[in-house]
Amino acid sequence: EDQVTQSPEALRLQEGESSSLNCSYTVSGLRGLFWYRQDPGKGPEFLFTLYSAGEEKEKERLKATLTKKESFLHITAPKPEDSATYLCAVGNTGKLIFGQGTTLQVKP
Amino acid sequence: EAGVAQSPRYKIIEKRQSVAFWCNPISGHATLYWYQQILGQGPKLLIQFQNNGVVDDSQLPKDRFSAERLKGVDSTLKIQPAKLEDSAVYLCASSLLAGRTDTQYFGPGTRLTVL
Numbered sequence: 486e487d488q489v490t491q492s493p494e495a496l497r498l499q500e501g502e503s504s505s506l507n508c509s510y511t512v513s514g515l516r517g518l519f520w521y522r523q524d525p526g527k528g529p530e531f532l533f534t535l536y537s538a539g540e541e542k543e544k545e546r547l548k549a550t551l552t553k554k555e556s557f558l559h560i561t562a563p564k565p566e567d568s569a570t571y572l573c574a575v576g577n578t579g580k581l582i583f584g585q586g587t588t589l590q591v592k593p
Numbered sequence: 594e595a596g597v598a599q600s601p602r603y604k605i606i607e608k609r610q611s612v613a614f615w616c617n618p619i620s621g622h623a624t625l626y627w628y629q630q631i632l633g634q635g636p637k638l639l640i641q642f643q644n645n646g647v648v649d650d651s652q653l654p655k656d657r658f659s660a661e662r663l664k665g666v667d668s669t670l671k672i673q674p675a676k677l678e679d680s681a682v683y684l685c686a687s688s689l690l691a692g693r694t695d696t697q698y699f700g701p702g703t704r705l706t707v708l
Contacts, residue, residue, distance in 0.1 A: 489635075516694035528597070528684050528699030529636070572635055576694030579624070580649060583635030 487512045487577055491584035498563055498591050506558040506587045508573035517576035518556050520549050522569045523586070529572055563591045595619065597700035599685050605706045611673035614703045618666070618687030624648075625662055626697060627670050628684040636684055642668065643691045672705075680707045 490509045498504055510518070517536050521529035533542045535551040542549050546567065548559045558571055570588045574581040598617040606612050618625050624643050628636035639658065641649040645665040653660070657676070662668040672679055682702040688695040 519696070521699075526701075526704075528686075528701050531696055531698060534696060574635070579643075579692065579694050580626075580638055580641055581636075581694070581697060583637070585633070585635050 487575060487582045489573060489575055489582055489584035491571075491573060491587050493587060494585070495588045496590070498560075498589065500564055500591055500593050501562045503559070503561045503563070505560070506571055506589070508556040508558070508584055509554060510556070510573075510575045510584075511554075512575045512577050512582070514577055515575060516578070518551050519574045519576060519581060520556070520558055521572040521574065523572055524569050532571075560589070563589075565591045565593050567591050597685055597687055597698055599683075599700040599703055601703055602701065603704050603706075605708065606675055608677055608707050609674040611671065612675055612705065613669050613671045614683050614685075614705075616668045616670070616685030616700060618668070618685070619689075619698055622687035622689050622698075623665075623691035624688045624695070625668050626686040626688075627660055627668070628686065630682045630684055630702070632681070639670070675705075675707045677707050680705055 488511045492507045520532040523529045533549040538553045550557045570586040572586045574583040627639045630636045639653045640660045642662040645662045660670045684702045686697040686699045688697045
């Protein structure tokens, strides 16, 4: 059964304190690993797609990496506006299976 | 480019009542999805349409939930009768391509509260 597990469930950082979010997955046939950001009261907003082990993508203070079993979302020198829930999902035969998310709070 | 539109944004109903949600996907997107997101969890796929045909409805509680996609564009999701455990955010998403995993773009969601 396809499964996605994210850790930690919640993370509190001071502004400027870098950290990483983890997404572990088991899937029969990976068709992309997707990262989304979700703000309270809004729908998920697309960040990145990774397709193969070793691939990396960056956007501002965020960098996503992928191995055969997990993905990391590295946040460098975060700001309070980076506070949100970060969701990862694996793609398989046209659909996405989501993890439960990591809620990040960045304090000034 | 306009995003995915959903209405209403909020709905409060009594259990056993019925409710309907509407979604207008991004223009030209072939595939449309409905997800249920319970507080503290990730979205769970309910149904996937490719153009106006159903591709996957394996997790849709068919005794109470129904959905249709009109002329391959707009879609409605209905719950009848609602139960307390249906309280959740219902998200609509669309993707450009059909028949393959593609980036999905989400609407703002409808928050349903069943009392």
